[in-house]
Amino acid sequence: MTCAACVRRVEKRLAELADVHATVNLATGIARVTHPRETGAEDLVRQVESAGYPATAVGEEPAPKETPTEGLAERHRLAVTAVLSLPVIALSMVPAWQFTHWQWLCFVLAAPVVVWSAHPFHAAAVRGLRHSSASMDTLVSLGVTASFLWSAYALFFGGAGEPGMRMPFSFLPSASDGVAHIYLEAAVAVPLFVLLGRALERRAKAGTGAALRALAGLAxxxxxxxxxxxxxxxxxxxxxxxxxxxxx
Structure with missing residues (x-):
C-alpha cells in the first residue's frame, strides 16, 4: 500500500464480506479485522488479494520494521534517480546553462528515470487498472509518462531538437513561439520527489518502530x-x- 486510496480500497473490499469490519494502518501495513467465526483468515486474505495486494494472517500487530535489503534497494534507487535528475532540472530551469544540444542530453538522462526509477509507480498503476481502481501511483505514472512522451514528440517532430534551441523559464503560461516546449524536468522531478518523500517516511517509520519496540521491552x-x-x-x-x- 502506498497511499490513503489503497487503505480505502482494502477496507472496502474486506467490508464486502458479511459482518466484517476492518481498519487498515497504512504505516504498518496491518489490517485489524472483526469478523464472524465462520469467516476464516484464508477468506480475509483471499479478499485482500482480490483487491491487488498480497496479504498474510498475523496473530498480533508487529512494530514497523524495514528489512536491510529493502532499505538498501530503495536508497540505491533514490541515489541513482537524484544523480540523473538534478542535471535535467538545472538545465531546464536555468536558460543561461543551456548549451548546444542540451535538450538531447536531458532526454538521455531522463529516459532511465522514466523507465527504471519510476517502475514501481508504473507497476502499481497497472496492478490497480487490472482491478479497476486508481491510486497515487496512477497519478505519478500518468504524469511521468505524459511529460516524457510529449517531450519525445517535441524533440523528434516538434522542432525542439534543433541545435541552439533555448527554453526560457517562467512561472506564467505563455503561447508557443513555434517550437514545442519539452517537459523533461517534470518527468524526472516527480519520481525524484516522491521517492525522496517515501525515504523520509521510511526513516520516520523506523524511528517509530524502535520506540515501540523499546516500549514493549518495558513490559x-x-x-x-x-x-x-x-x-x-x-x-x-x-x-x-x-x-x-x-x-x-
Whole structure:
C-alpha cells in the first residue's frame, strides 16, 4: 500500500464480506479485522488479494520494521534517480546553462528515470487498472509518462531538437513561439520527489518502530496475583487469566 486510496480500497473490499469490519494502518501495513467465526483468515486474505495486494494472517500487530535489503534497494534507487535528475532540472530551469544540444542530453538522462526509477509507480498503476481502481501511483505514472512522451514528440517532430534551441523559464503560461516546449524536468522531478518523500517516511517509520519496540521491552515478565483472602503471590505473566485480580 502506498497511499490513503489503497487503505480505502482494502477496507472496502474486506467490508464486502458479511459482518466484517476492518481498519487498515497504512504505516504498518496491518489490517485489524472483526469478523464472524465462520469467516476464516484464508477468506480475509483471499479478499485482500482480490483487491491487488498480497496479504498474510498475523496473530498480533508487529512494530514497523524495514528489512536491510529493502532499505538498501530503495536508497540505491533514490541515489541513482537524484544523480540523473538534478542535471535535467538545472538545465531546464536555468536558460543561461543551456548549451548546444542540451535538450538531447536531458532526454538521455531522463529516459532511465522514466523507465527504471519510476517502475514501481508504473507497476502499481497497472496492478490497480487490472482491478479497476486508481491510486497515487496512477497519478505519478500518468504524469511521468505524459511529460516524457510529449517531450519525445517535441524533440523528434516538434522542432525542439534543433541545435541552439533555448527554453526560457517562467512561472506564467505563455503561447508557443513555434517550437514545442519539452517537459523533461517534470518527468524526472516527480519520481525524484516522491521517492525522496517515501525515504523520509521510511526513516520516520523506523524511528517509530524502535520506540515501540523499546516500549514493549518495558513490559514486566511477572505479575503479582491477589487471592480472595488477600494473600499475594508472584507468577509469570502468561498465567494471568480472566477474572483474576492483580496488583499494579
Amino acid at each position: 514486566p515478565a511477572e505479575v503479582t496475583l491477589r487471592a480472595a483472602d488477600g494473600t499475594e503471590r508472584t507468577a509469570p505473566l502468561a498465567e494471568l487469566a480472566v477474572g483474576q485480580v492483580f496488583v499494579v
